[in-house]
Amino acid sequence: MTEPKLLDQARHIMRIKHYSYRTEQTYIHWMTRFILFNKRPDGVIPHPRDLGAAEVEAFLSHLAVEGHVAASTQNVAMQAVLFLYHQVLHIELTGINALRARQDKRLPVVLTRAEVQRVLEHIHDPTARLQAKLLYGAGMRLLECLRLRVKDIDFGQHHIVLRDTKGNEDRVTLLPEQLIPLLHEHLRHIQSLHQADLKAGFGAVYLPDALERKYPNASKEWAWQYVFPASKRSVDPRSGQTRRHHADDSTLQRAVREAVKASGIAKLASCHTFRHSFATHLLEGGYDIRTVQELLGHKDVKTTMIYTHVLNKGPLGVRSPLDSPST
Template sequence: MKLMERVKATLRVKRYSLRTEKTYCYWIRFFIRFHRMQHPANMAGNEVRQFLEYLALERHVAAATQNQALNAIVFLYRHVLDQPLGEVGNFSRAKRPKRLPVVLSHQEVMDVFEHLSGSMLLIASLMYGSGLRVSEACRLRVKDIDFARHVITVRAGKGNKDRTTLLPPSCAQPLHTHIQIAEQQLTSRIETNAIPVSLPYALDRKYPNAGISLAWQWLFPSSKPCFDEWGRVVLHHIHTSAVQKAVKYAMRSSSLTRPGSCHSLRHSFATQLLSQGTDIRTVQELLGHKSIETTQIYTHVLGNGFAGVRSPLG
């Protein structure tokens, strides 16, 4: 088996997301090309250090990008080649700038929503009202909505972890409508030799009818079928880029004083909860942050880190 095929197979066995698979494969190929197609088994820590320094000093990549490349290479040596990488040693690290996230007031969010409609409005509402990432909102299935408990279950979020978060009351009726539409579309597809929805891992072998059951239907399906990673024709969810484009256009149309994005809606969810006095640990769980330190950035946005100090100007 060729090296990149082994990388993909190992990533899938360990159940990494498709997005991570594409990213890791990109950096591993880049690493090999940088060293003029040498096989990684013939290289070690010194070559890795040279590559990481090139990214920082020549390509001027962000710190997160450099770390991403390092993670991909470490995965290659540890899990695919089963070969200790050895000491990489000190290398020039890309500087991580300390920036506060862009957050919007509630009124600014409402102004943005004035320029959205249909599925795009509902997805944006879930990012703001439930704190979902854009990818998490796009991947919602019918079974993930619990109207009785007012809860949304996020499946395989960042870090491949499940969590629950709030179901905004104002989103309940639009979600009911989307489920009814999903049911009608499913009935129509079954009558015309249905194309099943894409399913995680080997679920279609364990439950052969899952792909044509209502519970597993996407709330926000793509307009056209596509090929999955095994070459089968399936119906996937709406692409995140379509949502990002719609939200950016809405933000420009609402004349915000600072540039925002889909993630700004999630940031705004966090700051609104904290300003209402919600415990930071609860906000951490709702956002799915691994570390409380990540959530604490929002206290700086609110200015709560000043211990009651007041400006002398009054």
């Protein structure tokens, strides 16, 4: 079996290119799925070098037709397989005409301001509640919140710098004034935890790109610590070092799911719903759509415009004639 060596090569190249660990895991998953999909009736698994565009096309079509995957999932699978061929095997594939998964056009789930408050009130863990308030008050994505570093909260300028966001770009968003005292109190607790880690011989965090080699002591500095660290130290799967990673995303996801259920709100709300609600409520408040686009980090204003369809006056902001005063 040569597949493990091949996948190890893929991992190595992704790490050279500074792909995130989650992307690495996702790509390896789809590469493995593609390889096993081409297993022959006699049990032999051919090397991807012996396959080509036709097999890639068949795999992607299978995901759409029989796997019923979303268009975004099929696209990630395609990018993973193309990475395998282009970056690892150095084979250029052309003429891939797979059946495409249908791109569903669905409106985002949005909570009213009152519903947001009800959900927040039912998140009983103080740290999880603070995280949820940041998602809503600053329009963050879940991982943007969890990957936040101490140095990127600017209390003086009342803003937060989000690093390496979707699209590998930085952006600046709001720091809600209401959260400033809560964050100061939270950071005092986290700093005590960091000091305890340092005394125990630990205290380092993961640094992006080559910063750890360039600044060997920076990983233990307070400025680089995660605002929301994990409750326990763990072994970094790449370096093998024992570190305190950021908090796991499943913890907040579970807390929000339980809070929505406890609040009695009949909406399929999740952590991302806070971001949708942030954008919608800003537009309701009269803020310019370009400003909202910049805060959300959307490259195209068309992406932001979807929130104009869920404003509190119905589709497209139109008022029903039933509700209009008679003339």
